[in-house]
Amino acid sequence: MKRSIAALATTALVMTTSLVFAGGASAQTMDKVAKVGALGDQSGLYQDIGGPGSTVAAQMAIEDSGLLAKGWKIDLISADHQNKPDVAVNIGKQWIDVEKVDVFVDLAASNVGLAIANLA
Structure with missing residues (x-):
């Protein structure tokens, strides 16, 4: 249980940090729109250290960032x-090409993280 809470807290911190950096990059274009993709193991071996809880943590980080109050979508x-x-x-590929995702989060497994790093 403590590991799950620590993982969620870490995910929230990373998500907030990612939004700050993505916010700086997007601020140059002045569109104030960001799309976050939580690509996690929702049903397998790593679901306890990420997965559905990580998606909830990412949503909480978005709400806690204060960017929504500043007009960000x-x-x-x-x-x-x-x-x-x-x-x-x-x-x-679908998220980058079609969905226009700006930030990926919840890449806990190294095999998936490295594959997405090569893609990005």
């Missing part, structure tokens, strides 16, 4: 990569 989408790099890359 921040959308959160999530998907299950099933702990498979090929599935993650296909979702990542």
